[in-house]
Amino acid sequence: MTETLRKKYRWDRIGLVLGGLAIFSFGLAAWVAPEEEQVGSVLEHPNNAELPESIPALRVQEIQTEKAKEPELDEVVLPCSCNRNVLKLAKNPYSDHRRAARNLPNSFFVKDSNELNAGKRNGKLVEVKDGRGFHISALSHSHAVLLPEVKALLEDLGNDFADLLVGTPSEGTRIRVTSLTRTVKQQNRLGRRNYNAIDEASTHSYGASFDIAFTDRPDNAADCSAPTRAIQQVLSQYQKSKRILVIPELSCMHVTLRP
Ligand SMILES: [Zn+2]
Structure with a gap:
């Protein structure tokens, strides 16, 4: 009996020990897990704690980059303005510009894009690309087309301009043409900002005019x-030789070919 009792006790003890171990291990796991989270969050804090230091580090980098860019800024070639504040030219009345525009051979009123395309097809309007002494600016309110005679005028102007600078540090400077032929729609969109556009029919809507706003140097040598x-x-x-009419404007020189 005693032996069986002892055996019973032993089994109870073993059960108690095993149960205790099991509870202990669960408890240990539950106790360790939060600590791991804590460890994890503790590990994150140093990163956060480094942020105040890393921001100035970024700023230092930015400053260093700015410093590195400074020589490049010196290399930026600023355009030279062509407007009534810079150039001294007589102003031909706008009525003369309009009369000239209407009387040019091939001249017609470029009302809309259909008229513009028709003009291109029948050769009354010709496409204008960069040439010697001049280049066409990115256009938002006009098309790079002109009456053939006006394109010839622009090419002559560009050549004469380029010739004057040959052999000087400014050789290669180009006239920047900022506006050419406008449909009525394009003209109306300009209405609020261009006083010239107040006139019902702009000379730009005849392919007779172009605007020069800048000259662009190849580098800063001059x-x-x-x-x-x-x-x-x-x-x-x-x-003076009566080939062109000019309106010196606030932001450009408006040039119209005379018949
Ligand atoms: Zn103009």
């Missing part, structure tokens, strides 16, 4: 004085 003198000389010469 300042703006030589290109500005050159464009002044060429425009003045053409105006």
